[in-house]
Amino acid sequence: MGSRASTLLREEEIEEIKKETGFSHSQITRLYSRFTSLDKGENGTLSREDFQRIPELAINPLGDRIINAFFPEGEDQVNFRGFMRTLAHFRPIEDNEKNKNPTASEPLNSRSNKLLFAFRLYDLDRDDKISRDELLQVLRMMVGVNISDEQLGSIADRTIQEADTNGDSCISFQEFIKASLVEANINNTSFNHLTKKIKILMGAFFINATEANLLNKLA
Amino acid sequence: LLDLDTQALSLHTTWNSFLLSLTDWATLRIERGVNKDLDSASEFEMSDIFYFARRGVESIMDDEVTKRFSAEELESWNLLTRSNNNFTYISLRLTVLWGLGLLIRYGFLLPLRVTLAFTGVGLLVFLTSVIGLLPNGRMKNFLSEKVHLMCYRICVRALTAIITYHDSENKPKNGGICVANHTSPIDVIILASDGCYAMVGQIHGGLMGVIQRSMVKACPHVWFERSEVKDRHLVAKRLSDHVQDKSKLPILIFPEGTCINNTSVMMFKKGSFEIGATVYPVAIKYDPRFGDAFWNSSKFGMVSYLLRMMSSWAIVCSVWYLPPMSREEGEDAVQFANRVKAAIARQGGLVDLLWDGGLKREKVKDTFKEEQQKLYSKMLVGTQEDRSRS
Numbered sequence: 001m002g003s004r005a006s007t008l009l010r011e012e013e014i015e016e017i018k019k020e021t022g023f024s025h026s027q028i029t030r031l032y033s034r035f036t037s038l039d040k041g042e043n044g045t046l047s048r049e050d051f052q053r054i055p056e057l058a059i060n061p062l063g064d065r066i067i068n069a070f071f072p073e074g075e076d077q078v079n080f081r082g083f084m085r086t087l088a089h090f091r092p093i094e095d096n097e098k099n100k101n102p103t104a105s106e107p108l109n110s111r112s113n114k115l116l117f118a119f120r121l122y123d124l125d126r127d128d129k130i131s132r133d134e135l136l137q138v139l140r141m142m143v144g145v146n147i148s149d150e151q152l153g154s155i156a157d158r159t160i161q162e163a164d165t166n167g168d169s170c171i172s173f174q175e176f177i178k179a180s181l182v183e184a185n186i187n188n189t190s191f192n193h194l195t196k197k198i199k200i201l202m203g204a205f206f207i208n209a210t211e212a213n214l215l216n217k218l219a
Numbered sequence: 220l221l222d223l224d225t226q227a228l229s230l231h232t233t234w235n236s237f238l239l240s241l242t243d244w245a246t247l248r249i250e251r252g253v254n255k256d257l258d259s260a261s262e263f264e265m266s267d268i269f270y271f272a273r274r275g276v277e278s279i280m281d282d283e284v285t286k287r288f289s290a291e292e293l294e295s296w297n298l299l300t301r302s303n304n305n306f307t308y309i310s311l312r313l314t315v316l317w318g319l320g321l322l323i324r325y326g327f328l329l330p331l332r333v334t335l336a337f338t339g340v341g342l343l344v345f346l347t348s349v350i351g352l353l354p355n356g357r358m359k360n361f362l363s364e365k366v367h368l369m370c371y372r373i374c375v376r377a378l379t380a381i382i383t384y385h386d387s388e389n390k391p392k393n394g395g396i397c398v399a400n401h402t403s404p405i406d407v408i409i410l411a412s413d414g415c416y417a418m419v420g421q422i423h424g425g426l427m428g429v430i431q432r433s434m435v436k437a438c439p440h441v442w443f444e445r446s447e448v449k450d451r452h453l454v455a456k457r458l459s460d461h462v463q464d465k466s467k468l469p470i471l472i473f474p475e476g477t478c479i480n481n482t483s484v485m486m487f488k489k490g491s492f493e494i495g496a497t498v499y500p501v502a503i504k505y506d507p508r509f510g511d512a513f514w515n516s517s518k519f520g521m522v523s524y525l526l527r528m529m530s531s532w533a534i535v536c537s538v539w540y541l542p543p544m545s546r547e548e549g550e551d552a553v554q555f556a557n558r559v560k561a562a563i564a565r566q567g568g569l570v571d572l573l574w575d576g577g578l579k580r581e582k583v584k585d586t587f588k589e590e591q592q593k594l595y596s597k598m599l600v601g602t603q604e605d606r607s608r609s
Contacts, residue, residue: 056278066275144592
């Protein structure tokens with residue numbers, strides 16, 4: 001009984017996390033029990049192996065990159081605060097938040113922070129640019145062995161060509177934002193069709209039916 | 220475009236929902252490309268990673284598999300400490316109730332049950348050995364049946380298991396195979412107290428081994444040596460030999476291969492469905508409010524598990540005997556297994572999962588990731604082929 005009490009979440013911590021991430025009280029306790037069930041070593045932190053144990057994540061082509069996003073530079077363990085901070089990026093933007101204090105620091109789930117999360121999935125060395133190599137790496141992860149090097153190279157070249165506006169053969173964060181938002185404005189009819197399934201404004205980042213169910217479960 | 224859909228559906232059938240959502244998304248992407256009036260309909264877009272990122276984080280928040288290997292979470296507390304993960308002091312009255320419950324369970328129920336358990340097991344070993352001395356014949360079978368039933372019923376009382384049997388007209392008959400979902404070793408006692416079965420399993424040492432060896436004296440069970448278990452042909456041969464002998468009892472098998480927490484049914488191993496005998500599916504559903512029957516073998520050994528069982532309030536469960544099924548024309552063993560699994564899941568109100576229960580201990584195979592990659596590549600490359608054609 002004693003050891004269990006020490007791993008329980010204290011009220012002050014819940015309040016801090018709430019302020020930092022915007023999750024509700026019940027969502028935080030729910031995610032905390034999820035965190036502890038993943039934490040097989042019972043030491044209050046998760047390692048990469050703990051994430052790999054989730055089968056649906058292990059078979060995701062970008063699984064390793066996503067797991068990486070949870071761990072700060074050079075560290076191998078993530079605690080609950082770090083876990084929540086990363087998950088906070090995926091919280092949907094609620095309308096009432098837009099009217100909040102405009103001088104407060106940007107919330108973790110703001111549009112640009114979501115895009116930054118996606119940008120960092122590409123930009124492994126954190127130099128704020130997606131180089132051709134980095135793009136190729138992610139492409140290779142997504143297609144496996146099914147596309148040849150030359151074809152993949154030409155896809156990468158074309159992508160950089162379309163997105164690169166300042167001619168440095170790399171994609172900066174601003175260019176990335178523009179490239180992701182472009183398709184949203186192309187054709188209104190297909191746009192409406194798509195919003196039923198995947199709310200496009202930032203690709204598939206916003207909430208869809210599955211996410212809605214998930215966050216309802218958390219509530 | 221349509222080819223992409225049908226191809227995806229005929230791939231590995233276990234990946235239906237996952238691949239379906241991927242193809243939905245892929246189709247929409249392609250449609251979006253087609254609707255664009257641009258010359259170069261871009262196949263790959265940087266935002267494609269959003270889909271995979273979202274799926275990944277969704278599975279981190281909650282996934283269908285890992286939660287099946289630990290006890291089900293209850294909505295309200297049933298006064299057992301073990302069921303409440305956030306056990307803290309709430310009120311005096313609740314603590315007093317809990318203390319009273321503790322007293323009753325450990326002071327009164329537990330000793331009573333342990334005595335019964337020892338009696339039941341002891342009688343089983345002794346009486347089956349005695350019967351084993353008799354010559355084979357109707358008398359032996361009759362006595363063996365009576366003895367087995369009696370001892371199992373004593374064990375049922377030892378656990379205070381309150382069992383409701385439904386549809387007993389479908390009870391398994393000789394020459395058939397009984398398959399059921401697996402939650403704990405108690406499943407065996409529950410089923411065997413209502414009918415006689417031939418057990419299948421590996422020979423253990425210790426007390427288990429003693430019980431197994433004496434049981435087989437009274438009537439034929441199928442016990443394997445550890446070395447024989449790996450040899451699939453040998454296993455299949457022995458099972459089919461047993462099944463073909465109509466005088467022998469129906470075989471009891473748990474095709475999941477491991478204990479699952481009774482909220483879902485996981486992949487059935489196809490071995491028992493290849494033999495060609497009639498399959499009698501049985502669904503077992505425990506009521507978690509009285510005691511959690513799931514055996515989390517990585518957390519508890521057998522003895523501590525049994526002690527926990529005997530100090531719960533009761534084991535309440537329902538058993539449904541489903542109508543017999545046989546393999547149909549043109550159906551292979553895997554499809555047959557999935558059909559039986561779906562029937563059991565439907566009856567027991569369990570989630571029908573295609574994941575392998577072996578994921579409890581092992582890593583998932585890379586082939587599943589490779590299939591997703593293949594599908595995504597088709598989407599990229601496929602549109603290029605369309606364009607070169609037009």
